Amino acid sequence: MSILKTEKVTFEYIRHDEEGNVEGTITAVNDVSLDIEQGQFIAILGHNGSGKSTLAKHINAILTPSKGTVWVDGMDTSEDEKIWEIRQTAGMVFQNPDNQIIGQVVEEDVGFGPENMGIPTEEIWQRVEESLRAVGMYQYRKHSPNNLSGGQKQRVSIAGVLAMHPKCIVLDEPTAMLDPNGRKEVIRAVRALNDVEGVTVILITHYMEEIIHADNVFVMDGGKVAMQGTPREIFSQVERLKELRLDVPQVTLLAYELQKQGVPLPNGILTTEEFADALERVKKGSSTNGN
């Protein structure tokens, strides 16, 4: 069954000039239709201003579409009475780690969601422990969030969402403000969530190396879905990605440059290993040809 389905979703907002007159409307999301299966790891890519964050906020019913419909686990997000159930089903992690932690102690922050849901005290403790263990932050449960690194703070935020037992987690550029170590930590935690807990993950990012393990990738541009496919399919279109202000991993770019020079390498190489294997085959091929 699909956990998230959007049909022709458009989101417009009105821009005002200094006197408050309507200057025009801006279409941030334009006619987007998606269908995402329970348990998948989805990546949404796009440059800044491509509409990916606006789309993400629709999944958690922070925004509702101007046109079209969003269903989360079969629930229409424009129905007001469903809003809390939707937010519980599709949790959300934001970009700035400082601006989403409410508690002054790690465990209290993780308990915030369940408290809002009216979960009995004993079960809150159980959920907090499970969630903190799942992201590897259990030993920090008594710490103040102010003393944690960026990566640790984001893992606490993920635990805070996990404690609400969602079916789906949307992460809106969770690594944009982190250093490489923090980024690795967070991505590892996110992957574990998907593999071990079976939670559907929707990861929004502009770091290409973070999407290699995704089941499906959507690339957004100008509010529309510009590309869609497996990471390999996406990465094989280097020129198109560059047009969309994106990047490919260096190894993919290297393979692409060599291809252009006539070296017969396959499309969409993602890892160092793959590259070396492919190059070995090329070498063998050319030496047999030479014979």
Next chain:
Amino acid sequence: MAIELEHVNFIYGEDTPLAVKALDDVNLMIPDGQFIGIIGHTGSGKSTLVQHLNGLMKATSGDIRYNGESIYGKDFEMRKLRSKVGLVFQYPEHQLFEIDVFSDVCFGPKNLGLSKEEVEERAKDALQKVGIPETMYYQSPFELSGGQKRRVAIAGVLAMQPDVLILDEPTAGLDPKGRDEILQQIKTLQTETGLTILLVSHSMDDVAEYVDRIIVMNAGKVMFDDVPKSVFAHVKELEEVGLAAPQVTYVMQELRKRGFEVGEDATTVEEAAKAILRCLKA
């Protein structure tokens, strides 16, 4: 015109049980016109280091000389140093405050006590250098896109016409294209004006293509200080301290392991492609 650091130490919270040595016996020579990358993970001391260079932080011990003169001397004018060594902080767009772009860029030169004409000329010059068109001069800085805001903030420091420009993580939070654009602009600036540039980053991939020299910081110490090629040769040590060489370095290493004779020089995609082609043809 150079900055020299001699046995510089900095200790946070001295005399408390929580004292942390943020800089540990740092010795550096920063000559004119170099493009230097300062690399290190969070907490390695790289941000502390650059704040010493324009006197925002004072060393616990050791000496820093600007053009041969100790900046801790009694008669040294700290304000002058700050105008000559410009520092662009992380997320510099968070310091914008004026009603329009142009006035904001004027803030720095105005503080130097220059005439109105001179101030405006410098502001225009700086905005031009970062690629902000005149049509945006009288817009509110808060209405610009993230990348534009950042350029305006960089122009705000450039307008003071420093000899040395330090940028702390200038690409943080930008998308890949925005990152490349800013780095390219900094490179152009450096080649055209001969400015000394220190680029603080935690990403090897970003700086490898642009800089002449890399200083790797770890636990408050200078771990490596050399041309990129030589620094990346220490892949193992870099990884031990939580840093990584550019992915190309790993590719080339793997190829060498499998018997390809690709040499050890390549640190960028372009160089690597050339080396591999040469190897395949041989």
Next chain:
Amino acid sequence: MLRDITLGQYYQTESVIHRLDARVKLAGTLIFIVSLFFFKNYWGYLVAALFLAGVIKLSRVPFKFMVKGMKAIVFLVIITVLFSLFLTPGEALVSLGKLTITKEGLNTAITTTIRLSMLIIGSSIMTLTTTPNNLTDAMEKSMRPLKKLHVPVHEIAMMMSIALRFIPILLEETDKIMKAQIARGADFESGNLLKRAKAMVPLLVPLFISAFRRANDLAMAMEARCYRGGDGRTKMKPLIYQKRDHLAYVCLLVYFVAAVVIGRLHF
């Protein structure tokens, strides 16, 4: 600098006082403060001092740490003392030019000093031994009857705890913006009052913008985690009275009666 103020900071350690229900500590602090204003002789203050000393001992917070936190308000105490010393009319004791110290003034000065210091130490014990979160919870629960009068008790408590969470973040941010503007030649230190006030603009504008941005982000994050006010919320750490809390209330009552009776005796 702002970070050096230890007044009101939580001191992490294990003690009976730390384990007491925050409501008991809240009530205790109030009772203690009220008692100070009932005394008519110095014996009352002696009883209060003994009680305070006992509580400090039980709390295991080093006295040195408490005194360090008081440094920030010594100035306030001195001013109050000077005012009462010189400005209370009555029987003259010493005259220094135009200034006269009266017997009543001396008396007031001494009692004010004792009262103020005890008041400050007394309330700092509460904040030193109670996490801010527990404290806001206790306030919320104790003020619950006010909800009938449409006082937004839960909202006030939530605001307090969010403020406490963001104070260190905003302090750090202030420091950062200040440095960034100094790097652009800003001068926060010289000039007259007007000039200095003007110099604050480049600091305050970015700080306000940042505070609003954070507030906006936080509100969104809270809603995304199903926050919808106090109704229907459960507590991860509910306040439940234990045996020791009841015992503590009895101790407080005994103290109050004893101190007030002794403090109002005529000898």
